[in-house]
Amino acid sequence: MRLVLLGPPGAGKGTQATRIVDRFSIPQLSTGDMLREAVAEGTEQGLRVKHIMDRGELVPDDVVVSVVAGRIDHSDAANGFILDGFPRTVVQAEALDQELAARGIKLDAVLELEVDEDALLDRIRGRAEEAASRGEPVRPDDNPEVFETRLHVYREQTAPVTEYYRSKGLLNIVDGLQPIVVVTEQLAAALAALPSLQIRSEIQ
Ligand code: ADP
Numbered sequence: 001m002r003l004v005l006l007g008p009p010g011a012g013k014g015t016q017a018t019r020i021v022d023r024f025s026i027p028q029l030s031t032g033d034m035l036r037e038a039v040a041e042g043t044e045q046g047l048r049v050k051h052i053m054d055r056g057e058l059v060p061d062d063v064v065v066s067v068v069a070g071r072i073d074h075s076d077a078a079n080g081f082i083l084d085g086f087p088r089t090v091v092q093a094e095a096l097d098q099e100l101a102a103r104g105i106k107l108d109a110v111l112e113l114e115v116d117e118d119a120l121l122d123r124i125r126g127r128a129e130e131a132a133s134r135g136e137p138v139r140p141d142d143n144p145e146v147f148e149t150r151l152h153v154y155r156e157q158t159a160p161v162t163e164y165y166r167s168k169g170l171l172n173i174v175d176g177l178q179p180i181v182v183v184t185e186q187l188a189a190a191l192a193a194l195p196s197l198q199i200r201s202e203i204q
Contacts, residue, residue, distance in 0.1 A: 001026055001080040001191070002105060004087070004096075006162060007113030009150040010120040010127070011176045012183065016113065017084040019184045024191075026080040029071050031064050031088075038067075054140045056149035058088060058157060065095045072099070080108075088158045093165070108196050110165040111187050113176030117151060 001024060005013050017028040035053060038046035045067075049059045068086055071077065087093040100106050115123075121144070128142045141150065165171045172190040174183055 001109075002100070002107050003080070003082040003191075004107060004110045004165070005082055005084045005113070006110060006158075006165075007176060008115060008117075008120055008154045008158075009147065010124045011113040011115045012180070013084050013113060015180060016111075016183055016187060017082050019180075020082050020187065023184075023188060024080070024082075026082055027076050028084055029068065029077065029081050029086070030084040031068060031086040032084075034067050034071065035059060035064075054146070056141050056146040056153065058153055061089055061091045061095065064088075065092060065099070068096070069099045072103075087161055090160050090164050093161050107170055109172055109191060109194055110170045111190060112162060112171060112173045113183065114173050115176040119177055120151065121147065 003020070003026075005017055005020075007013050014030065014032075017030065020026070021028045035046075035049055039050045039053065040046070045063065049063065052059050064086060068083070072081060083096075087096050097106075124142060124147045125144065128138045131138045131142070141147070162171065172187075174186045174190065176183055178186070
């Protein structure tokens with residue numbers, strides 16, 4: 001099962017992706033995590049993207065596309081994956097389609113978590129405060145000013161990706177303001193209703 005998880009920053013994509021990973025045994029491919037790893041390792045790519053991420057802006061499309069293309073070729077992604085944080089632009093969505101087509105595969109579904117902006121701002125303040133109170137490092141881009149930039153970038157560059165997938169008939173929207181377990185159940189229900197999965201379970 002090949003999935004994309006969409007939603008604004010702070011919508012709970014990471015939390016839900018982890019829960020989908022457990023339930024469906026497919027890896028979570030988070031471009032944010034992959035890029036933060038490159039930064040932590042101090043690779044050439046990491047050094048190039050660090051300041052962009054710290055400002056809450058988007059890393060260039062070609063960089064992220066090549067990171068994802070390399071990652072989906074790993075053996076653990078052979079039976080599927082859930083992409084978290086990618087695609088974030090229509091250019092990335094088109095590039096993903098091409099990369100998948102070149103491998104003879106395609107997406108089964110796109111799941112979107114819908115959360116309004118006021119709720120997102122509350123959440124992100126909470127996330128930064130909780131991490132600080134546990135003595136954990138706070139992500140450099142989890143402060144209110146940078147978060148405003150991330151929301152702006154989302155509105156301008158990522159929101160059109162929703163329409164891209166809607167027009168392809170792949171989009172499933174779930175209200176991300178509900179309790180975590182309810183969101184997971186609704187995402188799972190959307191997946192259970194997918195025609196591609198029903199055909200597969202009839203074959204088995
Ligand atoms: P969020 O909590 O906003 O969903 P992520 O962990 O997914 O954050 O991403 C953190 C940062 O990494 C982004 O603000 C951006 O700078 C960079 N990034 C992650 N994914 C992409 C992408 N697909 N395209 C461009 N930049 C990305």
